[in-house]
Amino acid sequence: MAQVSMTVNGKAVSGEVEGRTLLVQFLRDQLRLTGTHVGCDTGQCGACVVHVDGEAVKACNMFAGEADGAEVTTIEGMANADGSLGTIQQAFQDHHGLQCGFCTPGMVMSAAALLKDNPNPSEAEIREYLEGNICRCTGYHNIVKAIQAASDAQ
Amino acid sequence: MYDFELVKPSSVADAAAALGDEDAQALSGGQTLIPTMKQRLAMPSKLVSLAGIEEMQGVAVSAVGGIRIGAATTHATVAKEVAGSYPALAALADGIGDPAVRNRGTIGGSLANNDPSACYPCGTLASGATINTNKRAIAADDFFVGLFETALEEGEIITSVDFPTPSAANYQKFDQPASRFALVGVMVAKFDDGVRVAVTGASESGVFRWSEAEAALNGNFSADAVAGLSVSADGLISDMHGSADYRAHLVGVLTMRAVAAC
Structure with missing residues (x-):
């Protein structure tokens, strides 16, 4: 077991982890931040996307020990300070960018990473950026619309 | 996943020493290795993370001209950093996996793994690049030996890759x-x-x-x-x-x- 400390959604946290503990397990099982989902557990589906030091990563494909000292943002960190939905989350609600909702945390985190680097992406750029986020409900169309709307709103 | 030890050395020398243990394996971005371990297709008892080794990070113009890329540099960083000096290599790096994978996966990891369908071995061989390790410099022509097989010896670590820039x-x-x-x-x-x-x-x-x-x-x-x-x-x-x-x-x-x- 090793001690890890990191900042998660602006709060300093620490815990004991094994070498094999994945970042997503630390977030969900120890910190009880269950908004980050585990879909495929093979790095394909993107439901577990979080930001580590400002970059989108798949939390099922990184060990918690590798995030020691990092700044981590999860879907729980995307709401406004008063608890209302953040711009991207609100756009997903307004444009029906989700059905079952399982992929949504990863979609929102990927969208946030895209808009940070490219505030006005084209539809093609949005679709290309979401290559690593799989949704089995929506056909992506409303997800893309939501991200376009969030881009305009920002 | 099965239990193993994760160590995080901060120098190439410490990493090489840690890799001296039996069944130790280098971990770079882990975008192939971690899923492989979940399936038990690889079962190292000790993982030596190379991500914290400063001297293996980043992109620089090398002494002999061309570009030197630290082996632990991510695909996303390479795509950004060589866009002006070697656009074809930047485009190659920018097409690997997906954005989240590119933020973790590294050039050294890709080369050491030598997947027969990977992009970096192709870019490295076409460039006539030189793969530098903690022991020697290996020409790309001599590096890729076969399916998932390279000229690397047990415990040898890729530290950087030198790319001459084509016209x-x-x-x-x-x-x-x-x-x-x-x-x-x-x-x-x-x-x-x-x-x-x-x-x-x-x-x-x-x-x-x-x-x-x-x-x-x-x-x-x-x-x-x-x-x-x-x-x-x-x-x-x-x-x-x-x-x-x-x-x-x-x-x-x-x-x-x-x-x-x-």
Whole structure:
């Protein structure tokens, strides 16, 4: 077991982890931040996307020990300070960018990473950026619309 | 996942010492290794993370000209940093996996793994790059030995890769959309002393140079020069995504496209 400390959604946290503990397990099982989902557990589906030091990563494909000292943002960190939905989350609600909702945390985190680097992406750029986020409900169309709307709103 | 020890050295020397243990394995970005361990296809008892080694990070102009890329540099960083100096390599890095994978996966990890369908072995071989390790410098022509096999010795660590910059180059990747690896990928790079053509995703022995195309392009650097050439389907990969004949056909088509785009 090793001690890890990191900042998660602006709060300093620490815990004991094994070498094999994945970042997503630390977030969900120890910190009880269950908004980050585990879909495929093979790095394909993107439901577990979080930001580590400002970059989108798949939390099922990184060990918690590798995030020691990092700044981590999860879907729980995307709401406004008063608890209302953040711009991207609100756009997903307004444009029906989700059905079952399982992929949504990863979609929102990927969208946030895209808009940070490219505030006005084209539809093609949005679709290309979401290559690593799989949704089995929506056909992506409303997800893309939501991200376009969030881009305009920002 | 099964239990193992994770260590995080901060220097190449400490990493090399840690890799001296039996069953120890280097961990770079982990985008292939971690899923492989989940499936028990690899079961190291100790993982030595290379991510915290400062001297293995970043992109710089090397002393001999060209570009030196630290082995632990992510695909996303390479895509950004070499966009001006080596656009074809930047485009190659920017097409690997997906954005989240590119934020973790590294050039050193890709080269050490030598997946027969990976992009970096192709870009490295076509560039005639030099792979520097903690023990020696290895020419790309000598590095890629076969399927998932390289010239690296047990415990040897890739520290950086030196790329000479070509006067023109292009990488054409025919995506395998499920895996995001190349169904076939071809990189053409034109240097003052000749043209190099490397092919990934096609051969059962991994990345290779298409010398016939190189000879033709040295005489006449145009897509027409390779139009009549073809590679033999013998020894090419055949799977549910494409037959050996189809892959052989793609090698020719992608080579022409790469030359035309140079």
